[in-house]
Amino acid sequence: MTESYSPSRETTxxxxxxxxxxxxxxxxxxxxxxxxxxxxxxxxxxxxxxGVLRLVLxxxxxxxxxxxxxxxxxxxxxxxxxxxxxxxxGSTLVTRCDYLAPLFNETAYAMAVEKLLGIQxxxxxxxxxxxxxxxxxxxxxWVWLATGGMELGALTAMTNGFRARxxxxxxxxxxxxxxxxxxxxxxxxxxxxxPENAYEKIRDWIxxxxxxxxxxxxxxxxxxxxxxRLKGVGWINVEGCLALxxxxxxxxxxxxxxxxxxxxxxxDYETYDFDVPTDDGADxxxxxxxxxxxxxxxxxxxxQVLQRLEQTPGRVVVDDxxxxxxxxxxxxxxxxxxxxAHVNKIMNGSMESLIHHFKLVTEGFRxxxxxxxVPIESPRGExxxxxxxxxxxxxxxxxxxxxxxxxLQAVATMCIxxxxxxxxxxxxxxxxxxxGCDR
Amino acid sequence: MTEASPAxxxxxxxxVELARQDxxxxxxxxxxxxFGVTGSGDTSGFSGLQRQPWVELPAERPYxxxxxxxxxxxxxxxxxxxxxxxxxxxxxxxxxxxxxxDHIARVVQVLxxxxxxxxxxxxxxxxxxxxxxxxKDGERLHVCYHLTSMTYRRRIRLExxxxxxxxxxxxxxxxxxxxxxxxRETWDMFGIIFDGHPALTRILMPDDWxxxxxxxxxxxxxxxxxxxxxxxxxxxxxxxxx
Numbered sequence: 001m002t003e004s005y006s007p008s009r010e011t012t013x014x015x016x017x018x019x020x021x022x023x024x025x026x027x028x029x030x031x032x033x034x035x036x037x038x039x040x041x042x043x044x045x046x047x048x049x050x051g052v053l054r055l056v057l058x059x060x061x062x063x064x065x066x067x068x069x070x071x072x073x074x075x076x077x078x079x080x081x082x083x084x085x086x087x088x089x090g091s092t093l094v095t096r097c098d099y100l101a102p103l104f105n106e107t108a109y110a111m112a113v114e115k116l117l118g119i120q121x122x123x124x125x126x127x128x129x130x131x132x133x134x135x136x137x138x139x140x141x142w143v144w145l146a147t148g149g150m151e152l153g154a155l156t157a158m159t160n161g162f163r164a165r166x167x168x169x170x171x172x173x174x175x176x177x178x179x180x181x182x183x184x185x186x187x188x189x190x191x192x193x194x195p196e197n198a199y200e201k202i203r204d205w206i207x208x209x210x211x212x213x214x215x216x217x218x219x220x221x222x223x224x225x226x227x228x229r230l231k232g233v234g235w236i237n238v239e240g241c242l243a244l245x246x247x248x249x250x251x252x253x254x255x256x257x258x259x260x261x262x263x264x265x266x267x268d269y270e271t272y273d274f275d276v277p278t279d280d281g282a283d284x285x286x287x288x289x290x291x292x293x294x295x296x297x298x299x300x301x302x303x304q305v306l307q308r309l310e311q312t313p314g315r316v317v318v319d320d321x322x323x324x325x326x327x328x329x330x331x332x333x334x335x336x337x338x339x340x341a342h343v344n345k346i347m348n349g350s351m352e353s354l355i356h357h358f359k360l361v362t363e364g365f366r367x368x369x370x371x372x373x374v375p376i377e378s379p380r381g382e383x384x385x386x387x388x389x390x391x392x393x394x395x396x397x398x399x400x401x402x403x404x405x406x407x408l409q410a411v412a413t414m415c416i417x418x419x420x421x422x423x424x425x426x427x428x429x430x431x432x433x434x435x436g437c438d439r
Numbered sequence: 440m441t442e443a444s445p446a447x448x449x450x451x452x453x454x455v456e457l458a459r460q461d462x463x464x465x466x467x468x469x470x471x472x473x474f475g476v477t478g479s480g481d482t483s484g485f486s487g488l489q490r491q492p493w494v495e496l497p498a499e500r501p502y503x504x505x506x507x508x509x510x511x512x513x514x515x516x517x518x519x520x521x522x523x524x525x526x527x528x529x530x531x532x533x534x535x536x537x538x539x540x541d542h543i544a545r546v547v548q549v550l551x552x553x554x555x556x557x558x559x560x561x562x563x564x565x566x567x568x569x570x571x572x573x574x575k576d577g578e579r580l581h582v583c584y585h586l587t588s589m590t591y592r593r594r595i596r597l598e599x600x601x602x603x604x605x606x607x608x609x610x611x612x613x614x615x616x617x618x619x620x621x622x623r624e625t626w627d628m629f630g631i632i633f634d635g636h637p638a639l640t641r642i643l644m645p646d647d648w649x650x651x652x653x654x655x656x657x658x659x660x661x662x663x664x665x666x667x668x669x670x671x672x673x674x675x676x677x678x679x680x681x
Binding site for chain 1: 620674
């Protein structure tokens, strides 16, 4: 502190400063707007950096002249942890990466392990996985809309978005027993079948969600502030996207209809009737348009998959008892656990069942040596899981190609030369989840 | 395997011969059995089954699918393809090209730009530490590049392997800018140095961190915990199913 900011005087209580506001002419000389370069740390604890992302911005006035990102604050070593747990326990760990799209992490991981095992999952399993992922896609897009709206000052978008997302989570809780971190999709199948009242509840939810999407769309699409904050902001075209590895809504908002559900179909996505929404603005507004349209398409898929589920009875895990989880799981008041009937059988009825249960749960199954890479379309882009097995009961290496991690590299490209306020809109449109980015 | 047969010449089909030996690893190490038992012949624990040896057999033509086309196009497009392509592996419907490390940066340039290849998107770059398979002094550190061709809707994997003593790999960031953070992560986690990277610094771990945590010989630390008279050893010494 220099005297020009705050003159001081000695008193009996010690030195007292008078902070009287600046006589700025004595601080700056010449043209302060264009000479003063300011480095601002945004984050890691900042309400609009989506968790613990740190942006180091170099500013000239309000213009961003350089942007650097610091990530890693949420690194929890999930990839390393999987190497010390069984293949089945792996889904409990990977679900915690991108915590807004846990079912995508689980499904991609399970599909990679199944590819290594060389097993085919049942029809009903595929349908349930598609159902769960599409519900999850909608809930993830709601969070994007809610947080993105909040960061730009549209608080109604936040309250409505989180309300609608909570309804999605109600459905996920009904089926898996948990709102988040489900560990529901496991190598070989899913943890358990849908409860009987699920169909009715999901149908009600579809009607509700349809209305919610319409409401938010009506609220925001013509809203002048919303339009002005998003249009022409955070521009990145197809070439930029490909060079920086951007996939998902970012790429589709730039005009390339690249959706792995269509281009490299998995889980029979080619048999569903849905469109891949695109836009040609390559800016934050286009991403808004694309994501809202994607939510509608997901609802279409969910309606179709519900119909098929009612006509497709069957098991929800593979038939092979050497791989399928031995316990019949059920949802109690405290979440999912072994069903009382199963516990009774292994503890009182059959010694062989007990041994089998014990071996499979503690030791786990072995996976033949080799490696596999499985990419799926998560709400944020290509989520790839690379799994290596040494033939043991635990993964030798699990790597997640996380779209949040890759997409964040584009922040500098999108922000440099723009206003500092537009940094918020750009980062929000990327929809990064730091749990996924840092793993 | 003691005779000087063509199969013993490195780069030939020595892996095939190795695969026939029971339980041996290419490094000559013996695979330990359950709970670290060695020398008993039981490499599997309770089940008594022989575990399959862990080698990647080179694929034979035809590779199937689009794999032949990709390899042929690459051989035609890259002038030093003979030296660059060390091994072709086809496993679980995935094509892996093992590339000599000095060539990798030029190879990806051809793979991206050649009209018959066009791998526009570098999906993923990551590392794997094959310590258990290749041994401490072998080429244990692998870099895996997953490339996607949007034009042809094809995917391939490139693999480059280096030793711990000389962990240098040319960076591919000039061809694929998206590899920037991914190479930093691979350096951070495995200690593989990417030459030519614009700023190879740690990304997930703190800047002053010691060691590379995802290496297989990275110590997990910890102390023995005593609980009700029993002592539970730290993770590294704890027994485990293998």
